[in-house]
Amino acid sequence: MRKYVIKPCGDAALMIQFEQKIDPVVLQEVRQMTEKIQNAHLKGIIDLIPSYAALLVKFDPAVFSYEMLKQKIEVLAEKADRKTASASRHIDIPVLYGKPFPEDLEHVARHAGLSIEEVIRIHTGNEYPVYMMGFLPGFPYLGNLDERLHTPRRKEPRTSIPAGSVGIGGAQTGVYPLSSPGGWHILGLTPVKLYDAGADDPVLLHSGDMIRFRSISEEEFREIEEAGGKLCI
């Protein structure tokens, strides 16, 4: 039985959707599909964007029509699955909670019917797998957010959120690697640079990493910031 549907996403991309939930099994399905398409080395595939439960395939419409590529992908999907294996890195991200939008932390606490201290305790308590990278260069989408902290996005996105903001949007939590508009509730700020435009490998985190947040003081925040926002991994 097929576990996915293919839909057009304009005339130069298509979307392969899996069961719409944040789930390690679905993540594995997305990864397998991504690898099958990558390994086929089809001329005319321009880029792939894997996400929690979907894979966006950007293609050259001079090479494929939507129907042609859809059929090709269905054939590829039938091929035997290959195991994917990658060892996870475990990374601690230091966070100064309550900055720079204390009202957001209060909102999340109120929405959950918890105290601010409990929200911080719960948020620092879990280990979060990096499910996908996207939205901004080096932005990790993390799974395993405690259900008590699930909070719908803001009604109107903010036009600017500073780099290092750690936030919650719906069932997701993550860190803004650079200043950007965004609709998430911001719990705190990390001094660690998740994205460095000058570097050979500008992106700190990779899909598959395991993240833990650690509550820090303003003093420790300044120390790490003055040390260049580096992290020893």
Added chain:
Amino acid sequence: MYITVKQPGARTTIQDKGRYGHLGQGIPASGVMDPLAMRIANILVGNEEDHPVIECIGIGPVLEFSDAVYFAVCGGTFNVTLNNEPIRINTLYRSQAGDILKIGCSASYTSCVIAFAADFAEKPVYGSYATDLKSGIGPLGGRKLLINDRLELVNPRRNLANEEIRYFPPYAPKEETVKLRVIEGPNEEAFTEDGLQTFYRNVYTVSPRSDKMGLRMDGRKIETRTGNDILSAGIVTGAVQVTPKQPILMLKDHATTGGYPLIAVVIGADLSRVSQLKGNDKVRFFKVTPEAAYQARQEMDEYLEAKKKEFARTGLAAWFARNRGVKK
């Protein structure tokens, strides 16, 4: 040879069709707002269609040429002068040493490009000349052009055939309500039947609060079945995301992924029109099939291909082509 930036303009950058191969790390494609303008500018000066160009948004730059080179300015309605004499958009010109090219003003957010029959000495970054100002990726360290910058050009191409016929008609004037053809979005099921009808039967107005990431659309609220949160997934230029407040039409600086449902995606053949929209413009969305979109794109490709052949014609064929024109 080089080009000296006498005045940088509001947002003048080096661009190409966009940076691909890194979207999965969150590195955005960026690239030109108006892909058609890039293609015709490059065809006019005899380049590959996706050769890097200078893109101007809003207020254009003033540039000085150190030497002779073919160039063309293509895209939206800007007042363009060469040594203070007006020159035409979508037309081939050749500069002389010391010439001053001035790209004037346009309503905010509309764009034009300048193509040169030469290569930039700047190197591509992660495989592309696209500049993404927000993440600072691209030639010149990922920034826009600044006053007194000297852009070095190498390998200037000389002796283009049929100089005098190298032009394209200017874009048709904007309709009072701009019609945009779309394919249904991958999250159409997130909306009620009423919500979809609202979207397709009403006129939306481009909010002046729009930017190069997206055009915010003011108009009737679109009813959802399941709310406006979806699991974040990849998005493309031309996609229409629906936030609880309004639809947002994604432009070239959009992020690689988003968490609002996609109700529709503008077809490739209409993206040039999208790039010329500005605050308070009115738009209406019309649904077409993927086949119709493919057809529209092919027609555009064939038109450009025919022009390319016409420009490249030499000898007797060129003579006949020219004289056929004269007899009319």
